[in-house]
Amino acid sequence: MLSTVISAMYLVLWVSSCAFTSAADQYMTRALRLMSETPLIDGHNDLPWQLRKQFNNELNKVDLNTLETTHTNIPKIKMGRLGAQFWSAYVPCDTQYKDAVRQTLEQIDVVHRICQKYPETFMFATSSQDIMDAFHMNKTASLIGVEGGHSIDSSLGTLRTMYHLGVRYLTLTHSCNTPWADNWLVDTGSEPSQHNGLSHFGKQLIFEMNRLGMLIDLAHVPVAVMNQVLDMSRAPVIFSHSSAYGVCQHKRNVPDDVLKRVKQTEGIVMVNFYNDYVTCSKTAKLSDVADHFDHIKKVAGASIIGFGGDYDGVTRLPEGLEDVSKVPNLVAELLRRGWTDEEVNAALGNNLLRVLRKVEEVRNMCNLKPCVCLCYQLKFCANTPDSLCFALRICAAPRTLFLDKGEVNRVYTSTSVL
Amino acid sequence: MTDDKVHLHWNLQDTGVELESSCRLCAVVLQSVQKVSFQQTSLNMSCRKAVTSASSNFSLQSLRHLLILSSLCYLISGFSERDRAHHLMTTYPLIDGHNDLALQLRIHHNNRLSQIDLHDVSKLATDITRLQAGHVQAQMFAVYVMCGAQEKDAVRLTLEQIDVIRRMCTKYQEFELVTSAQELKNSKKIACLISIEGGHSIDSSLPALRMFYQLGVRSMALTHTCNTPWAESSSKLYSVYQRQNNSLTHFGKAVVEEMNRLGMIVDLSHTSWETSLAVLNHSKAPVIFSHSSSYSICNHGRNVPDWLLLELKKKRGLIMVNLHSKFISCRDEANISHVADHFDHIKKVIGAEWLGIGGDFEGAVSFPKGLEDVSKYPALIQELLHRNWTEGELADVLRRNFLRVFEEVEQVRNELNSIPPSEVQIPMEEVQNPCRLVLRPPDPRGLPSDQGPSSGPPGLLILAIVLLPSSVFLIE
Numbered sequence: 001m002l003s004t005v006i007s008a009m010y011l012v013l014w015v016s017s018c019a020f021t022s023a024a025d026q027y028m029t030r031a032l033r034l035m036s037e038t039p040l041i042d043g044h045n046d047l048p049w050q051l052r053k054q055f056n057n058e059l060n061k062v063d064l065n066t067l068e069t070t071h072t073n074i075p076k077i078k079m080g081r082l083g084a085q086f087w088s089a090y091v092p093c094d095t096q097y098k099d100a101v102r103q104t105l106e107q108i109d110v111v112h113r114i115c116q117k118y119p120e121t122f123m124f125a126t127s128s129q130d131i132m133d134a135f136h137m138n139k140t141a142s143l144i145g146v147e148g149g150h151s152i153d154s155s156l157g158t159l160r161t162m163y164h165l166g167v168r169y170l171t172l173t174h175s176c177n178t179p180w181a182d183n184w185l186v187d188t189g190s191e192p193s194q195h196n197g198l199s200h201f202g203k204q205l206i207f208e209m210n211r212l213g214m215l216i217d218l219a220h221v222p223v224a225v226m227n228q229v230l231d232m233s234r235a236p237v238i239f240s241h242s243s244a245y246g247v248c249q250h251k252r253n254v255p256d257d258v259l260k261r262v263k264q265t266e267g268i269v270m271v272n273f274y275n276d277y278v279t280c281s282k283t284a285k286l287s288d289v290a291d292h293f294d295h296i297k298k299v300a301g302a303s304i305i306g307f308g309g310d311y312d313g314v315t316r317l318p319e320g321l322e323d324v325s326k327v328p329n330l331v332a333e334l335l336r337r338g339w340t341d342e343e344v345n346a347a348l349g350n351n352l353l354r355v356l357r358k359v360e361e362v363r364n365m366c367n368l369k370p371c372v373c374l375c376y377q378l379k380f381c382a383n384t385p386d387s388l389c390f391a392l393r394i395c396a397a398p399r400t401l402f403l404d405k406g407e408v409n410r411v412y413t414s415t416s417v418l
Numbered sequence: 419m420t421d422d423k424v425h426l427h428w429n430l431q432d433t434g435v436e437l438e439s440s441c442r443l444c445a446v447v448l449q450s451v452q453k454v455s456f457q458q459t460s461l462n463m464s465c466r467k468a469v470t471s472a473s474s475n476f477s478l479q480s481l482r483h484l485l486i487l488s489s490l491c492y493l494i495s496g497f498s499e500r501d502r503a504h505h506l507m508t509t510y511p512l513i514d515g516h517n518d519l520a521l522q523l524r525i526h527h528n529n530r531l532s533q534i535d536l537h538d539v540s541k542l543a544t545d546i547t548r549l550q551a552g553h554v555q556a557q558m559f560a561v562y563v564m565c566g567a568q569e570k571d572a573v574r575l576t577l578e579q580i581d582v583i584r585r586m587c588t589k590y591q592e593f594e595l596v597t598s599a600q601e602l603k604n605s606k607k608i609a610c611l612i613s614i615e616g617g618h619s620i621d622s623s624l625p626a627l628r629m630f631y632q633l634g635v636r637s638m639a640l641t642h643t644c645n646t647p648w649a650e651s652s653s654k655l656y657s658v659y660q661r662q663n664n665s666l667t668h669f670g671k672a673v674v675e676e677m678n679r680l681g682m683i684v685d686l687s688h689t690s691w692e693t694s695l696a697v698l699n700h701s702k703a704p705v706i707f708s709h710s711s712s713y714s715i716c717n718h719g720r721n722v723p724d725w726l727l728l729e730l731k732k733k734r735g736l737i738m739v740n741l742h743s744k745f746i747s748c749r750d751e752a753n754i755s756h757v758a759d760h761f762d763h764i765k766k767v768i769g770a771e772w773l774g775i776g777g778d779f780e781g782a783v784s785f786p787k788g789l790e791d792v793s794k795y796p797a798l799i800q801e802l803l804h805r806n807w808t809e810g811e812l813a814d815v816l817r818r819n820f821l822r823v824f825e826e827v828e829q830v831r832n833e834l835n836s837i838p839p840s841e842v843q844i845p846m847e848e849v850q851n852p853c854r855l856v857l858r859p860p861d862p863r864g865l866p867s868d869q870g871p872s873s874g875p876p877g878l879l880i881l882a883i884v885l886l887p888s889s890v891f892l893i894e
Contacts, residue, residue: 057625058841059838060841097441099853099854101571101573102623105623106626108625113838116839157579158578161577162577164584164632
């Protein structure tokens with residue numbers, strides 16, 4: 001009798017686990033199907049930084065097919081169904097006022113070289129169309145984002161040339177103030193505000209980025225900058241790797257009221273997987289990340305959500321999302337939580353594509369109908385024959401502004417690193 | 419409304435403390451700029467008298483016959499030398515090797531193209547109207563940053579100069595930016611090429627070189643008036659990176675190789691003769707002197723001695739004659755005849771197929787009488803015609819030689835296309851300076867998103883925990 005009961009229990013357990021597994025499999029199957037229809041576009045990956053740190057950018061010394069010391073390699077990318085990636089061209093804040101520009105060029109160069117070295121996996125991309133073309137060829141579209149305004153050394157000419165080199169977003173600050181923008185550490189109180197957000201030059205930079213068609217990335221900026229940019233920008237903005245402050249009160253995350261403004265302006269918040277930003281502690285699980293997705297959907301809707309894992313830019317990642325191959329599990333989890341196919345497709349890639357297309361549209365409109373004035377905030381617009389441009393408050397004439405001497409020469413303690 | 423608070427840091431007069439501590443070139447005094455702004459003076463062009471037939475002692479009848487015959491010949495040929503020059507340049511418009519308009523835009527206008535109309539710029543030697551009058555079909559515009567920016571912000575300044583040329587060449591419909599020999603040939607406008615003047619612009623970084631190429635740069639002079647850590651200048655103005663018997667280092671050779679691989683023209687103007695020779699021996703593609711003249715005619719260190727011309731010819735290179743008076747006559751004044759002497763001499767030593775013109779307008783102050791600005795090139799061609807240069811030779815000098823060299827450089831690039839981008843890096847000891855950061859060894863906390871307030875290094879704690887039992891084990 002007892003043995004019968006025990007056998008029955010085992011049977012029940014086995015059947016239920018099978019059911020559970022098949023249900024889980026069902027979500028995974030759905031997830032993989034959706035990921036074959038819509039590219040997963042991840043907003044931020046620091047593999048280029050790892051290549052610099054570990055290999056001095058010497059690609060001949062590394063094989064991305066077998067590399068084990070990073071979160072990202074080619075087999076993991078394939079397993080993770082990564083459709084498009086913004087590779088981060090990041091250089092440390094220590095390089096500010098030193099050789100930041102050259103080092104940034106070197107990081108941009110390494111992304112180009114990765115695409116040249118592994119052409120069957122990567123396709124260099126600079127537009128929404130390129131992303132779709134790569135996806136249809138079963139390659140990972142590779143875009144570039146520069147992480148930190150210190151990389152442009154306060155120079156619009158440098159910004160423009162980097163755009164020409166393929167850079168499609170600029171994170172306005174990393175973890176240091178620039179001569180024209182405060183960084184997120186100001187919100188923690190550990191650094192003083194120098195500009196109350198953006199300086200005059202910083203605002204001109206926003207207009208120039210709109211004119212160029214460069215995405216404005218607000219990850220790493222303080223709330224004041226978030227709001228100022230949302231006020232001014234004529235194109236939608238992105239957070240390439242930030243999560244929800246409503247779930248974890250870390251100053252790198254996005255507060256609910258800003259989420260609503262992002263929704264109003266049709267931007268995107270690409271959720272970061274770093275444990276410290278997900279659970280505000282050193283450990284996290286995949287479901288904690290899904291909580292951020294749920295929260296943003298609840299506060300502002302699924303139309304502003306994306307994936308910005310920050311792989312290879314952080315050391316602590318959630319259980320279940322340890323590397324780029326695991327992301328489909330997160331997609332399955334969202335489905336399990338009742339996300340519709342449409343919502344999941346939006347988060348995977350449609351939201352980012354929408355944002356990118358809109359940014360490109362603003363750029364195209366501006367170039368077709370040039371203004372003749374240097375204008376900002378409407379106050380100084382004069383002699384604008386083009387009423388559309390007037391309404392957009394953007395000039396097609398590129399700006400050539402240099403910093404006020406006082407802005408450049410604020411006192412920063414320079415760290416000696418030699 | 420312009421923002422008149424902002425200043426171009428090049429124009430800052432009160433550099434203050436920041437000059438010593440900063441890695442930003444807070445320049446300065448414009449007279450320290452090696453290229454001085456050109457002061458355009460208006461000149462009356464001297465007219466050449468048409469060749470007249472000699473008077474003769476023939477009989478009146480013969481004279482009449484002669485006159486009729488001459489008139490007929492004149493009618494048939496239809497051209498004076500001046501007309502011939504213009505006609506020739508209409509068929510073979512000039513490709514000029516060097517113009518510093520971008521520098522003038524920086525000095526005078528802070529690169530603000532909105533402040534200037536490039537159709538007619540009276541204070542400069544170059545504007546669109548005069549380029550057209552001078553039959554200039556293609557112009558290599560130089561991206562130049564001061565040697566003082568070496569080890570500081572030369573890279574950023576270089577990007578800004580590349581940016582201004584790109585903007586200039588897209589803003590004006592008379593200009594067209596080109597990046598290949600084919601595009602140059604096809605262009606119906608004034609084709610703009612971008613060249614960098616001084617290897618200090620790449621900050622000893624091959625990736626930077628590659629990115630400049632991607633931005634459209636198709637030629638680079640390895641030095642300006644300062645040595646780089648890897649090549650030597652003909653000028654001893656700056657006592658930096660001085661070496662013994664090492665005019666082109668291992669890294670310098672890597673630069674040349676990468677330029678060959680990319681298809682970027684190597685320019686030896688401003689380099690020392692030893693560096694030039696080393697480059698000629700190392701480069702797989704032909705090289706040029708974009709704006710240098712003949713040392714035999716005027717023994718200025720910027721010019722090229724005959725033995726080096728012969729080496730250049732062996733390697734199928736090109737010397738584009740600089741028109742600046744100091745390099746032409748070795749004095750502050752010169753005339754067209756002096757200039758033509760350089761051409762004659764170089765033709766005599768190596769032949770007309772290795773010659774071109776690199777005016778150096780906007781990069782220097784004094785130019786020969788009759789060649790004061792970019793509209794005056796036909797006067798030079800006229801003089802050469804007068805000296806019995808054939809139209810074929812002149813067509814070569816005007817453009818065909820440059821096109822041949824450019825195409826050969828592209829051919830070498832095509833042959834090298836299986837070679838991956840170079841990963842050679844300059845040894846730190848050759849280039850160490852306070853503005854160049856050394857990448858520190860990996861810090862467990864030093865990852866991009868990990869930066870900021872953090873708890874202590876967990877790695878050490880774990881290590882201690884691991885070591886403790888193993889030390890116990892060892893003791894046992």
